[in-house]
Amino acid sequence: MANGPTSDTPAEPEGTAGLDPAEMLRMIQQQQEAARDATEPDGRVLFGAWGLAWLIGYLAMWSTARDTGVPAAWAGWVLAGCIVGATGLTVVHSVTRTSGTRGASARVGAMYGWTWFLAFMAFGVLLGAMGDAGASMEVQAIAANGFACVIVGLLYLAGGMLFEETRMYAIGGWMLVTAVLAAFAGMPNTYFVMAVAGGGGFLVMVAVEQVIRTRRRSPGPAERTEGGGRDA
């Protein structure tokens, strides 16, 4: 429908009069950045959502567990709400950005998304089984926090390998460190570690992504336009 020859195609000027190589290269760079923005999820959005979710959710758990040794029920709901919210935002953002594309990246991306879902389903069932088997609140808390970090860490490491994203790999490694720290922090500080090292780690990544974007946009040597380009 959209591809038939149409009469609304004016004879376009074929030349590039007035465009010098520096301008052409800048145009290429801007166009490619726009194309990536239109087809790939924004790391700042995803890291930001998860950073805030962990920071708010686990601080609620920690602050209530500090008094009584056990997190309040409402804090559990806050954490659950934060996780659900971040999950929803991740799915909506990723699907919106990648819609209208297909091929190898779309297939790998879909499998990667399902891997998260499957891993956390299994995680939930295992935690339930531990509770049924008589694990204490403390053991359950350590297992929940430690295994959550291990799953997140391993999946980010895998994502780093899949998408050849070094930053993703780095945060994956950091989440494994967080798992160890959270496990040895004990109650209630395990929640504090989750909020600060885990949530904080994601938020640091937002800043890193922002710095990289700003640097990419700042004029490089290829963009110097002195000498005038219109004297040809």
Place this chain on the structure above:
Amino acid sequence: MPEELDPVIHAPARLRVVASLAALGRGDEVAFPKLRKLLDMTAGNLSTHLRKLEDAGYVRVTKTHEGRMPATYLALTDTGRTAFADYQAALMDLLKGAQG
């Protein structure tokens, strides 16, 4: 200068098309409406440029159906990817020549 640069790519509209497609991963395709929106071109205009790129062997056009709706997907061919890399290299050479 135009003699050294690939004339198929060396037109602002087609350069933007090729640059956008080159930003996708190898083996990835983008739907026509999405590309049109990204480039902010009219459908007719984009079709014309895509046909030229297809004729040159730079772009692969795949027509398919999604449910009952016809859909068109675009991708850069290996030839197109190479041509774009050569074009960028030629621009860099020109830039170095102009500054040196």
